[in-house]
Amino acid sequence: MTKPTYDKYYKEKNYFGEPYLGLVEFFKEYEPKGKVLDLGCGQGRDALFLGRLGYTVKGIDISKVGLDQMNQIANNENLKVIGEVGDVYTYPISSEYDLVLLDSMLHFYKSDIKKETNFIKRVASELKVGGVLCNFMIKGAKREKHLKSILKDIEADWKILSDNYTDYPEADSQFHMYIIKKIRGENMDSL
Template sequence: MKETLARNIAIYRKEKGLTQEELAQILGLSFQAVSKWENAQSMPDIALLPELSRTLEVSIDKLLGYTAQDKRITIYEEEYKTQDYYWGTEPNDACYQVLQLMPPTKRLRLLDIGCGEGKDAVFFARNGYEVSAFDVSDAGIEKTRSLAEKTGVHVHVFKADILDYRLDTHYDIIFSSGVLHYIKPEYRKEIFDNYKQFTNENGIHVFNVFVNKPFIAPPPEKEPNAYKWYSGELLTHYHDWLMKDSSEIVFDCNSSGIPHKHAMTNMIAQKITSFS
């Protein structure tokens, strides 16, 4: 918890445009105290948490790393509450690329970021990977568990917000489909640096992201927490990795019942640090 609180204080302080000195002055403390919090050398006194929460305009739960159960972050929370699977149960095409590039001939740990209702996470577990997955939607998490149980596999699934959650254990494969547009631009470098740090040598990241194109109309879904990406932007975070795929596609979509188009960057990058 100390590391989570330290990271979140730094994130939300910077988001408010405050220096450590300015935050300390508001709280009536020395800037060294705030510095120690953000370096996880100490924690704020419990009596300071309400004022810290008000100053940073974020709940105490979120500061401590807990995602509020009653806050609607994704527009799909209600969609996932039906018995039917909103996205179906067929895996994303990129799942088959993972099987080709890193078949589970040995123990391989895989993380599915923003797993939705679990179709991809369950596919990976069914094919022999050791799978962890997270999503911000309670209904999505429950459907992931249910699908895993019906399929007879285990997926370690938990609730987390992509903006707040950081890795502290290593994976061989990190996978994410249709989720990265929820990352605010100012968080992107830190988040991808964290993902890269906690990836094993020769491990891969398999990501896609919707990209903004002037000739494609905005999607009909009004997502309040979605942020624009541009062609090539995702790749800049992986200039030091081996690119296995860096394609861009335009495709038709009917997810909302209204026909529309998306442009998307697909990326597979491999971590290679040795010179052998």
């Protein structure tokens, strides 16, 4: 497993700030408020927000520092949010999850493109029919095209719930929010 390089940043502050407005609006409106798997949840900026909205959230990360911070807040507020140390690249997407969230987990830089391509391919394939994949990644025409081409190759049909941009004021940038629902796939019995 990769080294938890974010530990030092998470010890200093709330490193990634607040959830994006686009994420806030989507999850507020989405029904039902089911079970979310947040892969690479970090300090839980999204997971905690979702927990406060009434979602049940499992967060996976390699940073025990971030997870401890998130679990402490979840515990204090009595939220149905729990973080666990794990490797997102191998963590199975079981049918208990209604939504899978990846926030800033894909960049498709040259050095990581193979690993991240296999990662999103596996996540999208394992996701149950009826499940929703929510990906937030830094805006970029090439990487957005790459993501869509990977998903097109998977034996499944998707309904696009969002293909928009949302501001990320902390970094003065925009994020692409691609939120898709699997409406047909190989594993039809999970419907």
